Amino acid sequence: MNDILISVERLRQCLAEPGLLILDASVELPAPAFDGDYRVASGLPAWRQGHIPGARHADLLHELADPEAPFSFALPGSERLGAALGRLGVGEARRIVIYDRHDGFWAARLWWTLRSLGIPARVLDGGLKAWRGVGLAVHEGDEPAASPGSPLQASPRPGYWVDSGQVEAIVAGQAPGQLVCTLSAGLFEGSAVTRYARRGHIPGSHNRPSRSLLDDQARYLPRAVLGKRLGDELLRGEEPLVLYCGGGISAAAVALGLTLLGREKVSIYDGSLQEWASIAELPMTTGAAPA
Incomplete structure (x- = not known):
């Protein structure tokens, strides 16, 4: 299971490799001030403020969730999920690395989603904090628009x-x-x-x-x-x-x-x-x- 995590140093070394897809899965979920205080927001604005160069924002709150479900982050149906992953370029990627700007939970959620589809990916150990912690540069603003990828056949396997x-x-x-x-x-x-x-x-x-x-x-x-x-x-x-x-x-x-x-x-x-x-x-x- 040594292929699940990737270190900052290893990711830095392979940034220029063709076929590398880096996904920022961050979502903002503030601590509650009182019982029932549920507030959640997209991580897109924070991604624009600073992300690993080349990283795309993976929207767990909207694009990669079922909008009709009675709870947040619900795994969407196969068609919606496959289309969203296709737009991110998952189908064309040779290697996928996922991170977030918090404690890695959002990255793990996307990793588990991909794993349930039989798609291998790695999680950046320590996430954006670790990347910044060793003085590596981040990119501000948007990335160049990605070429639209083909929708995936995204049917989660049983047991996940x-x-x-x-x-x-x-x-x-x-x-x-x-x-x-x-x-x-x-x-x-x-x-x-x-x-x-x-x-x-x-x-x-x-x-x-x-x-x-x-x-x-x-x-x-x-x-x-x-x-x-x-x-x-x-x-x-x-x-x-x-x-x-x-x-x-x-x-x-x-x-x-x-x-x-x-x-x-x-x-x-x-x-x-x-x-x-x-x-x-x-x-x-x-x-x-x-x-």
Whole structure:
């Protein structure tokens, strides 16, 4: 799994290589000031203020999402997804590198989306912060218009995404699976302000905060440390892991960490708490995870 992450130095060396496609997947999602304070904005303005030279903006909020879904960032249908990826040039790329300007969660989400389609890509370890941190130049303003690419055949393979019905079956004991909430301990326990309709987590969930897998430079921890943070219970278990967070974003960072360690049978609940917490009939609970 050494081909998932790419270092700043390696990306710098291959900037001029033909067929390289760099995608900035940033989205702006401010911390909530009160329960239900959900504010989200495109990362396009910030991309124009500074991005890795040649990088295109991948719009996870609009272009790469289902506008009819009741929650943000929902995986779109195959036709919409294939058309959006085609416009970005994914079909013509020989190598794809994804980054964002925050903690790498948005990059991981796009990486997981491409992975579910069988499209290999790499995530820049540390993202734009790491790029700027070593003094490398960024480009301001727009990039030259890309040649329109052909739409892709974009049908996600089974086993990468689950819906609320599948999560309900796990909660009810009618289907195998371990639920893993990747939000912070405060959000999991219900002690912190939440963007979503209710505090807490889906009953029976483990808690593995996504930020616990990163160092203070937003780079993934060494493999041995990752293994300890994730724990044998998740890494060695036979049951499928179903990851969720607020909107299926930070869950992708944990999915990437698990993949680095060779864990298979991992999927993401796309609607996550933005969907689950909004449906009053679906159970939620508060309190710390079992020791």
